[in-house]
Amino acid sequence: MFTRRKREVAVPEVGAKAPEFNLPSAQGGQLRLSMRTVRGPVVVAFYRPGNEDDVEYFKALAAKEQEINMASGSVVGIGVAEPSAAREFARHSGLKSYLLYDYARAASADWGLLERDRRRGDSSRPAVFIVGPDGNVAHAWTGERPAVEDLLEKVSAITGLPKKPEEEKPAEEPEESDGEKPKKMSAEERERIKAERRAAREAGKTVKTAETSPAAPGTAAGGEQPKKMSKEERDRIKAERRAARESGKSLKSDAAGTPATPAGTADAPAAAPGDAPAGAPKKMSAEERERIKAERRAAREAGKSLKTGAPETTAPAGAGEGGEASDGAAPAPAKMSKEERERIKAERRAAREAGQSLKKPAGEGPSDAGSGDAPPGVTEEKP
Numbered sequence: 001m002f003t004r005r006k007r008e009v010a011v012p013e014v015g016a017k018a019p020e021f022n023l024p025s026a027q028g029g030q031l032r033l034s035m036r037t038v039r040g041p042v043v044v045a046f047y048r049p050g051n052e053d054d055v056e057y058f059k060a061l062a063a064k065e066q067e068i069n070m071a072s073g074s075v076v077g078i079g080v081a082e083p084s085a086a087r088e089f090a091r092h093s094g095l096k097s098y099l100l101y102d103y104a105r106a107a108s109a110d111w112g113l114l115e116r117d118r119r120r121g122d123s124s125r126p127a128v129f130i131v132g133p134d135g136n137v138a139h140a141w142t143g144e145r146p147a148v149e150d151l152l153e154k155v156s157a158i159t160g161l162p163k164k165p166e167e168e169k170p171a172e173e174p175e176e177s178d179g180e181k182p183k184k185m186s187a188e189e190r191e192r193i194k195a196e197r198r199a200a201r202e203a204g205k206t207v208k209t210a211e212t213s214p215a216a217p218g219t220a221a222g223g224e225q226p227k228k229m230s231k232e233e234r235d236r237i238k239a240e241r242r243a244a245r246e247s248g249k250s251l252k253s254d255a256a257g258t259p260a261t262p263a264g265t266a267d268a269p270a271a272a273p274g275d276a277p278a279g280a281p282k283k284m285s286a287e288e289r290e291r292i293k294a295e296r297r298a299a300r301e302a303g304k305s306l307k308t309g310a311p312e313t314t315a316p317a318g319a320g321e322g323g324e325a326s327d328g329a330a331p332a333p334a335k336m337s338k339e340e341r342e343r344i345k346a347e348r349r350a351a352r353e354a355g356q357s358l359k360k361p362a363g364e365g366p367s368d369a370g371s372g373d374a375p376p377g378v379t380e381e382k383p
Helices: 033-037 053-062 064-072 085-095 106-110 148-159 187-203 230-248 287-300 340-353
Strands: 022-024 031-032 043-046 073-080 097-101 126-132 137-143 254-257
Touching: 031 033, 033 043, 033 064, 033 073, 043 053, 053 064, 053 073, 053 148, 064 073, 064 148, 073 126, 085 097, 126 148, 137 254, 187 287
Parallel strands: 043 073, 073 097
Antiparallel strands: 022 031, 043 126, 126 137
16 A cells, blocks of 8 residues: 655745746736746745735735835735635735745745645745845845735845936035036926927927027037928928919029029020020919910811921921922812811712712822822822
């Protein structure tokens, strides 16, 4: 017959490695000790569910919980309890950190705090430990639990947080020091300066002064700084530029008061000397461009050309550059208008429907092959 021997585990001493645990939380989820020690020291406190003394002690821990967190520490409670009992203890104590329940009694046994009682049930002996970031036990209280203020002091000693007000203030130097140090601004002064800067930005102004702001590039030290434009001036300039773009003009200038030189003027390298006009050509506006487009469209519909102002004519072969025909060449026939072309198309369509032909018999007209009526170099346009 085999008997189970009781395993006696000693309570971890200061400097020893803290036993690892992985327990469920009454707030939900699982927690492992090594997950918290990497962020800072951990206060491990054991509790007994339903015990009034433990509830009061954990209420005091909950009151200092935020300060312990600001010191880069955390609080973890462990107790031999069922999930419902652990949630009830968390509600009564008000602890917002992890409150774990060791229903398998493994963690309490590993820490040497498991107490067995057949009448009341198993429980963990009340004790408090501080586990450092290295995973070792930094402080241990297994008899009487320490005050919560002592726990906060121990955690702050390990992390150095939060700094005490006297540590934040630098030591005052003696009056014999050469330079006078600037006075540290209070929170009210900082808020006032922020409000003034915010109002200045909304109004388009600047709160910088000549003493505090550095000189602009190209400006002598101590010289007058250019005035910053207001929001109304910027909106006015934007409106002027928008109107100039819509009218086809340009606000750019090569120098003060001198308009920009467009491409193709006397300054352009491609233009011959003396051929450039005295003044730069004016850029057409949108209305002028639309008018010219409408005139060209009407001229195309009427069969005319805007280049000469008269009906378009086809330059005969051999014509000179000046537009004069060469000797012995007859003028080219005039180009038919749109109405004439439509009329001829209608006549041809009617002739095809009637089965007739608009072609003239041979020898009846000047279009006869071999007839000498047509001048050389000119062909008659057939409808």
